[in-house]
Amino acid sequence: SLRDLWLIGAARGDVPYLIYEDDVITYARAHEMVCSLARWLDAHGVRKGDRVAIGMRNYPEWAIAYWAIQSIGAISVSLNAWWIADELKYALSDSGTSVVIVDGERLERLSDELLREVGVRHAIVVRGAGRHGVTTWDEATADRTATLPDVAIAPDDDATILYTSGTTGFPKGAVGSNRNHITNVWNGLFRAALNAALADPSTPRVGVKRQPKALWTFPFFHIAGVTGVSVAPATGGALVTQYKWDPADAMRLIEKHGVTQISGVPAVIRSMLEHPDYHNHDLSSLATISQGGSPVPPDSIARIQNDFAGKVSPTNGYGLTETSSAVVGNAGKAYFGKKDSVGQPMIGTDIRIVDEQGNDLPTGAIGEVWIQSPMNVRGYWNKAEATEKSFTNGWFHSGDAGYVDEDGFLFVVDRIKDMVIRGGENIYCAEVEAAVFEHESVADCAVFGVPHPALMEEVAEKRPARGLLREVAHVP
The missing domain is CATH 3.40.50.12780 (ANL, N-terminal domain)
Structure with a gap:
């Protein structure tokens, strides 16, 4: 099980596990936090098969939360850090999440009303300002003497829900064991x-x-x-x-x-x-x-x-x-x-x-x-x-x-x-992109199909003016 895998890592003691910027967390320190958070989740009613969502940047706390969830047989729900409130609401509701562990940026998108509406009972905030009713990370991982709860986890037990980036409608949650x-x-x-x-x-x-x-x-x-x-x-x-x-x-x-x-x-x-x-x-x-x-x-x-x-x-x-x-x-x-x-x-x-x-x-x-x-x-x-x-x-x-x-x-x-059908012939955009990439003046490119009155579709590429790099979208 993933719990067993984590215990292999935890046995490595003072060997570095997580290096964020220039901060170093050893396996021993990570295990202390994993055990403490696992006990906190257990004390707040999270049981085997329950869903706990994680939404944050690539902070060390993401990995620690993941191992705590896996160590008690719960299911981690990965929240896309780019999602806005409606998308977060969908995933939390669809998965039936009971606890969310998010950073300050994500917490700002999750109002108390939204969390109540989707049935989330508890929230933990990482690296951000909390609010009434929200537990801070330090509070949830304060017990350095905690040990993991006893839980039997089988190889085919559900472990994760990761949402696919579907091309139509809301994403689908793929259930990994x-x-x-x-x-x-x-x-x-x-x-x-x-x-x-x-x-x-x-x-x-x-x-x-x-x-x-x-x-x-x-x-x-x-x-x-x-x-x-x-x-x-x-x-x-x-x-x-x-x-x-x-x-x-x-x-x-x-x-x-x-x-x-x-x-x-x-x-x-x-x-x-x-x-x-x-x-x-x-x-x-x-x-x-x-x-x-x-x-x-x-x-x-x-x-x-x-x-x-x-x-x-x-x-x-x-x-x-x-x-x-x-x-x-x-x-x-x-x-x-x-x-x-x-x-x-x-x-x-x-x-x-x-x-x-x-x-x-x-x-x-x-x-x-x-x-x-x-x-x-x-x-x-x-x-x-x-x-x-x-x-x-x-x-x-x-x-x-x-x-x-x-x-x-x-x-x-x-x-x-994404395949372009031009006059009955299949054209694969990735192959055209690879050829365009060969030119020394090309930093990046995207090829797609556009309607054509005679051929039905024609290959096109979006090309800015010479020397122009334009930001078309920015996601924090």
Whole structure:
């Protein structure tokens, strides 16, 4: 269970676990707070299977709250930190959350009336001003002598609800089990061991003489963020986070703390590699640069290979909320050989490429990617019809278009709904974007379809005037 996993980490004592900016929390101190918060939740009526929501930035308290919830067999509900009041209200109501643990920014969006209306009984505020009836984090974690309540947790017990970023209507809550998340951790460890075994001998080895330290830029409410929180206790690693992404500060943290891995979406990694102060920092501690969440421009792989003289392993992966993170991975020599591929399936994962009727397609043919894995969630919370549409006999319908080559490598070419049909021909936006990315003057791009009187659809891209960068949206 996830409780068992946390206890493995807690036994590491004074080894650093969470590094936020420059504050360091050891496994021992984190465990004190986990036990104290777990007892507080238990004393306030939270039982196995109850839902407790977390909504905040990537603060250390997010991880501590997560482990406290898992340690008593409750279900953590991850709230998107970008959501406004109506979206938060929907998720709290849909999940039947009884307790919320939020930072000051999120608390401002949750009025007392809203919390009462959705049935939330208690609220805890982190790093922010409280109000009448709201418990502060310090109050909830004050008991340093607390121990974990005795709870029996089975592998297939529900552990998490993470909301998908659906293209229509409100998001759906994907229900992950303890087994899903534990399998994700072990797959990650096996993949890392395999990559190390196949790596160039000059590649720095992490975990033998130095502690793995990962700068995690994925938000913790995202499945990739939960992965970072979960993997560290298994490896004895430390998780480094920031208030918000800042490439200059990220390089400072890498240099100061000897960070061995940075993980993020391609745009984040690119902003660091292209920062004007990039060559003024010692980033030699890095052994891995992991990208995911969106297509990785092939030129970034060459950049990593050249800048780090082959001593850093770039990695990529493919997964969804419904698959509890990456079920396909690409790294090391294989990645350099197939830069456009997201890799091969993890242990226990099977991939099918099917047509619109669910029939298997031959090698190299493009169709929908279906996934069968012990990491697949059991379905969507309180949405039987949506679950039935997305899962067939254990196979999850990803909604992504892709193909598998003769070596078993998966190539994801687009979201099926984003595909442009021009005069009867399928055009995959991701492939066009990858080609545009090759131009040295392009920092980022998005390709989409627009109506056309004769062809039905035509490829288009939004292009600002020369030299103009325009902020079209800002989310705090």
